[in-house]
Amino acid sequence: MRVAAERFQRSKDTIHRQFKRVLTALCGLSPRIIRPSSRGETPPEILNSPKYYPYFEKCIGAIDGTHVAAWAPAQKQTSYRGRKVLITQNVMCACSFDMMFTFVYTGWEGTANDSRVFTDAVLRPENEFPFPEEGYYYVVDAGYTNMPGFLAPYRGERYHLRDYRGPRRAPRGPIELFNYRHSSLRNIIERCFGVLKARFPILKLMPNYPPRRQRRIPIACCVLHNFIRREARRDRLFEEFQVEDIIVEGEDMATPNLDMSPENIAQMTNIRDKIAQDLWRDFTQGS
Known part of the structure; x- marks a missing residue:
């Protein structure tokens, strides 16, 4: 001020x-x-990419959580101490592949894991979470359960983009290839977070505002983010984070798992396995 x-x-x-x-x-x-333009169409960024199409033709966006700065009185700071022991607020977002936020959910303290925030966001009707049409899905990280509407990577295998950097670190087998392409695709949400935090320093150093106002600030920042993206395509920050496989420091972290029914998990596991096999088949035939 x-x-x-x-x-x-x-x-x-x-x-x-x-x-x-x-x-x-x-x-x-x-x-x-802050809303999706479509929940049941293949995005042009996937449709026009041999790297992703037709394997991920049903993917409409990406979901992840991020930590932004928060302020809390001394007696409440324990519950807000998130990553790196900082006072933070856990914010869950969904985005499309043109770097537009399509859903933003704020207000959870930093100690809450992403799965808990996700469950609260999608199960409360008043939040109006933009569920995809049947058969379509978001890509999510290993902290979420692989289930209808949400495609997660294989756990226990190399996943993050930095794991594939350098000589002799190419994917070995269909599971690693799937994880690499999945990570590259999901990187869009990390790049959105990178633009958001680079543009709005208040997300890194929150004044001592009341909790209700602190919850609204990330929403307002995402509104401005979308407006700038829509009206100023040559924006410097968007161009800087346009690189598809850029690694955004601090956003490449996993969270605890969310338990779901075996039937739902099996359904999405079959889809994931088919994508992995198709990717590997075409990859080996082309090499």
């Missing part, structure tokens, strides 16, 4: 009042700006 007051030559009270007004206005726009 002090910096803004000095820059615009206004009192801190005026800056504080206008900040609240803008925050309310941006959050009011979120249902119109």
Whole structure:
């Protein structure tokens, strides 16, 4: 507030009042700006890529959680101490492959794992989570259960992009190839988080606002993120994070598993196995 007051030559009270007004206005726009354009069509970014099509033709986006800075009074800081022992808020987001956020869920303290936040986000009807059409899915990391609507990688195998960097580290077999392509595809959500945090420093150093306002700030930032992406395609930050396999530090982490029924897990496991076998067949035939 002090910096803004000095820059615009206004009192801190005026800056504080206008900040609240803008925050309310941006959050009011979120249902119109943070939403999927489609839940049942192959995105052009996949359709036009031999790397992903036809293997992932039913994928509509990616989901992951990220930690943003939070402020809490001393007596409540324990529950907000997330990764790296920082005071954080766990935010779950979904995005499309054109780097637009399609769902944002905020308010969980930093100690909450991604699976717990995910369960709360999708099971509460008032959240209006954008479930994909039947047969379509989001790509998610190993912290989520492989189930209808959510395609996870094989656990216990190499997965993250950095695991495949360097000589003699090419995928060995259908499972590793699947994990590599899956990781590359899911990297879109990490790049979105990279743009978001690079553009909005408040997500790294939160003032001592009340909890309700802290929950709304990431939503407002995502609204502005989508607006800029839609209206300014030559934006510097978006161009910087446009590189498909860029590794975004701090966003490449797994979380505990979420238990689901054996039938649902088996259904999505069959889809994953088929994609892995098709990828490996075409990969070996082409090499």
